[in-house]
Amino acid sequence: MLKIAKFGGSSVANANQFKKVKKIIQSDSSRRFVVVSASGRESKEDNKVTDLLYLIEAHLKYSVDYIPLFELIKERFLSIKKELHLQYPIEEDLAQLQSELRKSMSTDYLVSRGEFLTAKLMAEYLGFPFVDAKDIISFRYDGKIDYDLTKLRLDHFLKNHDCFVMPGFYGSLPDGTIKTMSRGGSDITGSILARLLDADMYENWTDVSGILMADPRIVKNPKRIHTITYSELRELSYMGASVLHEEAIFPVKEKNIPINILNTNHPEEGGTIIVDEIKNDDSDQIITGIAGKKNFSVVAIYKNHMSDEIGIVRRALEVFENYRISIEHVPSGIDSFSIVVNTDDVKDVIYDIVSDIKKACNPDKVKVIDHISLISTVGRQMIYRPGISGKLFAVLGKNEINIRMIAQGSDEINIIVGVENKDFEKTISAIYNSFVIQ
Numbered sequence: 001m002l003k004i005a006k007f008g009g010s011s012v013a014n015a016n017q018f019k020k021v022k023k024i025i026q027s028d029s030s031r032r033f034v035v036v037s038a039s040g041r042e043s044k045e046d047n048k049v050t051d052l053l054y055l056i057e058a059h060l061k062y063s064v065d066y067i068p069l070f071e072l073i074k075e076r077f078l079s080i081k082k083e084l085h086l087q088y089p090i091e092e093d094l095a096q097l098q099s100e101l102r103k104s105m106s107t108d109y110l111v112s113r114g115e116f117l118t119a120k121l122m123a124e125y126l127g128f129p130f131v132d133a134k135d136i137i138s139f140r141y142d143g144k145i146d147y148d149l150t151k152l153r154l155d156h157f158l159k160n161h162d163c164f165v166m167p168g169f170y171g172s173l174p175d176g177t178i179k180t181m182s183r184g185g186s187d188i189t190g191s192i193l194a195r196l197l198d199a200d201m202y203e204n205w206t207d208v209s210g211i212l213m214a215d216p217r218i219v220k221n222p223k224r225i226h227t228i229t230y231s232e233l234r235e236l237s238y239m240g241a242s243v244l245h246e247e248a249i250f251p252v253k254e255k256n257i258p259i260n261i262l263n264t265n266h267p268e269e270g271g272t273i274i275v276d277e278i279k280n281d282d283s284d285q286i287i288t289g290i291a292g293k294k295n296f297s298v299v300a301i302y303k304n305h306m307s308d309e310i311g312i313v314r315r316a317l318e319v320f321e322n323y324r325i326s327i328e329h330v331p332s333g334i335d336s337f338s339i340v341v342n343t344d345d346v347k348d349v350i351y352d353i354v355s356d357i358k359k360a361c362n363p364d365k366v367k368v369i370d371h372i373s374l375i376s377t378v379g380r381q382m383i384y385r386p387g388i389s390g391k392l393f394a395v396l397g398k399n400e401i402n403i404r405m406i407a408q409g410s411d412e413i414n415i416i417v418g419v420e421n422k423d424f425e426k427t428i429s430a431i432y433n434s435f436v437i438q
């Protein structure tokens, strides 16, 4: 049995969190490969080391005094070292970093130091060897991971070691310079390692006991999702439920390695397991989760006998393409269709878009409806059960929620409704209360 254990920023926020990590690692001998994020925040008032590093970069750029920010980082690391009685001469590495700080330092190098220093401390504390991500995680110049080279380097390291702590979030380019991933990228590092080491499980330790069926700010005490498929999670995350970096799914998906989202503060609570496919699905919940996003605009295009006109949808879509605007949905009727986009993306150009659509499609009418929320009800079980959408629409009707748009993904694992922003919370609660078995 082999597990990759990735700990997020809040799990390594201070010495006390380090102790929890050690307990978790020591309680299961299959947890041999550890990835850490940079020390993050334990409470809302706290700072994330990575944020401070990005801020230092901005201060350097505009020649503003960055020392107070650097002091915060120093204090954080030194207090962890002191409380845990560690030997690693982190003062020297911090002093060197400070002496090298100047406008020309690469952003990627600077912000990667959060993970680097956190991993150094953690390695000593766990008694595991430290391995620098720059010597293992290899990028090609196009920014993609070079799996072959990464595997080669990993195998080389593992010839003499059977465990390690590695910083997440970065790797190196072919010329050896450091390249970071996008924010939250340590999740991806863990996933790459799980794939290359053929792990049985990728554990992602964070500060929540898994994924909830709905946003707890909207639904009171929502139930936890025990098992979810990668595709369901993708639908939910796209619509705003965020626990894991989206890109962390792809490396493990092909190998069908489950991801377990767990809580460093409450390991006993268990979490959510993400898998490719669920055999013998015995969940009694028809839906897996509900998520949504506000502020969409619907551009509705009407034209009599449109159904006979070839190319009209393409011409309308081309207008959006010309403005480099990404499209969310295209629900259609017989003599009309709508194009759903993010309001923020179109707000500065909407008059130009409407005018271009009029030229390109010669419609009878174009209408723009703003303040729309999209709410996605996700559930792999929905495909097999008739009447689910009927029930969903009935519930919204009973709650006097006006549905402005309906869409469904082709794999039928979700139903999306568009409602007015003012009905956003009400819609999520209504769906939750009528579908979720308590």
Ligand code: ASP
Binding pocket: 008, 009, 037, 038, 048, 050, 051, 114, 168, 169, 182, 183, 184, 185, 186, 187
């Ligand atoms: N430390 C980085 C960030 O804050 C990466 C991570 O935490 O995964 O985005």
